[in-house]
Amino acid sequence: MVMLFHINSPIVHIPGPITLAQTGVDLFFVLSGFLITGILLRAAQHDWHEVRVFYVRRSLRIFPLYYVTLVVIWIGLMRDHVSWDVWVYLQNVTMTFRSVMRGPMHFWSLAVEEQFYLVWPFLVLWLPRRFIGKVLAAMFVIAIVSRIVLLHYGYGIFYLTPSRIDSLSAGAFLAVILYRGQLERLRSLALWLFGGSIVVLVAEQLLGSRHLADYPIALTKYTAFAIFYASGIALLLLREMPRLNHVLSSRPLRFIGRISYGLYVFHPFVFLWVERHLMSYPMPLRVLASFAGTYAVALFSWNIMERHLIGLKDKLAPEPQQFPVAAPPMTAL
Secondary structure, three states: OHHHHHHOOOOOOOOOHHHHHHHHHHHHHHHHHHHHHHHHHHOOOOOHHHHHHHHHHHHHHHHHHHHHHHHHHHHHHOHHHOOHHHHOOOHHHHHHOOOOOOOOHHHHHHHHHHHHHHHHHHHHHHOOHHHHHHHHHHHHHHHHHHHHHHHHOOOOOOOOHHHHHHHHHHHHHHHHHHHOOOOHHHHHHHHHHHHHHHHHHHHHHHHHHOOOOHHHHHHHHHHHHHHHHHHHHHHHHOOOOHHHHHHHOOHHHHHHHHOHHHHHHHHHHHHHHHHHHOOOOOHHHHHHHHHHHHHHHHHHHHHHHHHHHHHOHHHHOOOOOOOOOOOOOOOOO
16 A cells, blocks of 8 residues: 555656555554554563563564665765664654654654554553553543644644554554454444444545645544554454455465565665656556566565564564464464
8 A cells, every 4th residue: 555655656646546545554553553462462461571572573573674774775875865863763753843854754654663662562561451441542642632732833743653653552452352352242343433434534535625624634534544444454353354354365465464564665765766767668667667676675685684584583582372262363573
């Protein structure tokens, strides 16, 4: 979805619904909150060893590709093309408050994820489990209040972690429900939330196209997408959409999931290369070259580096293997 959104500007120009592909980042946050919270809920509480396990595994997955990419940019494009904030996952703060930020712009979402990782493991592992739902509800309030404050002072609301925390919280809520074995009991609620969020999003799209109610839409649209994606994942877990379950569990899409981190990291660079060197070629060929080139680079990265580092996870920091009765193993990340 993110690749479709980003290809719409430099390579092709298709107005309208394709811009909704930008909400792939909302889906990413929901999935991240869901998977990471599921991992943490399986861990023993009040145990610093579990903290070490979590951070070692996350570091092996995220840091090598991230920093190798930054080093290549730094060496290849000279030092002034990567500002200090990108190295420490603070570029989303810089982008929000309109300072100069030099580096891969799409890495802002990885900064949001890393900032979430700094706090959330300690809350899950040290708070009594009965309080986690209340904390997550508070995070939804924090997201709305953050957006109100940022808009009041004239800042953007797209990049900052507090203003996007409702998407991560929606996924975490789903993980808590699954962990407690309550998902089946909430089937009807999931259906209502899924349908209701669609109604809200369609209404917002219609109002937004006429520049009506811009302020309320800015406050609520990320929450609506968070609920839409979280309830949609719940329905998939409940097998309410068996055909979609079948498609998503197919080998090609599982393969895409395996190399998805590389796809996200590399696609703007490949798209930029195509824009600079192949713009005289027909549009379908440019699109094919953009996607095929991205997949080739991501596959190379997976085979040369990523899969070997992932293989170290179980050697350096093995996860607990017990799972709640209602929860499937979460192996995607």
